[in-house]
Amino acid sequence: KQEVTQIPAALSVPEGENLVLNCSFTDSAIYNLQWFRQDPGKGLTSLLLIQSSQREQTSGRLNASLDKSSGRSTLYIAASQPGDSATYLCAVCIIQGAQKLVFGQGTRLTINP
Amino acid sequence: DVKVTQSSRYLVKRTGEKVFLECVQDMDHENMFWYRQDPGLGLRLIYFSYDVKMKEKGDIPEGYSVSREKKERFSLILESASTNQTSMYLCASRPGVESPLHFGNGTRLTVT
Numbered sequence: 001k002q003e004v005t006q007i008p009a010a011l012s013v014p015e016g017e018n019l020v021l022n023c024s025f026t027d028s029a030i031y032n033l034q035w036f037r038q039d040p041g042k043g044l045t046s047l048l049l050i051q052s053s054q055r056e057q058t059s060g061r062l063n064a065s066l067d068k069s070s071g072r073s074t075l076y077i078a079a080s081q082p083g084d085s086a087t088y089l090c091a092v093c094i095i096q097g098a099q100k101l102v103f104g105q106g107t108r109l110t111i112n113p
Numbered sequence: 114d115v116k117v118t119q120s121s122r123y124l125v126k127r128t129g130e131k132v133f134l135e136c137v138q139d140m141d142h143e144n145m146f147w148y149r150q151d152p153g154l155g156l157r158l159i160y161f162s163y164d165v166k167m168k169e170k171g172d173i174p175e176g177y178s179v180s181r182e183k184k185e186r187f188s189l190i191l192e193s194a195s196t197n198q199t200s201m202y203l204c205a206s207r208p209g210v211e212s213p214l215h216f217g218n219g220t221r222l223t224v225t
Binding site: 042043045049051093099101105 | 117119146155158161171203205210212213215217218219221
């Protein structure tokens, strides 16, 4: 059974720092991996999608990498801003059966001005 | 931009009521999903649908049913609401497996 883990559960950094969020998964049989952000009381906003054949994806100040063989992905945020404060979740789309997404528990990020 | 719209942001229902949660997407997506999100348990898949009139159980289907009569609309039904169904319900859609999943803003349901 696929399991997705995000460590740490919470992270607090000063504004302007570059930071890395981690995501690990137990089964490499995936179609893709997706990163989301969630603001309090809201739905999830898609940030980046990396297909299993890709190594990384970039969007603005965000860069996501994928190492399928080791079961790891990172989300790099450059020059962090207070508006980046949110919970960040990763999810893998499994190949077997339903092709559903399995989510990590998220990392709650706080950027201090 | 993809728009996934959930009909209610907040809902309060009584135990035993039949509850309908509606979700509409405007991008002709094939796949639609219903998740619930609870503190400490994360997002859990209730039901999903590959296409009109097609549905599959997710990880926690007990106490729920779904309906997809039209491609753009996916409804979650709580047959007889119970207090343990108090939760945030999130609807999502995507064109297919290689595309990103897009979520609605969620419905926070309280069952008293």
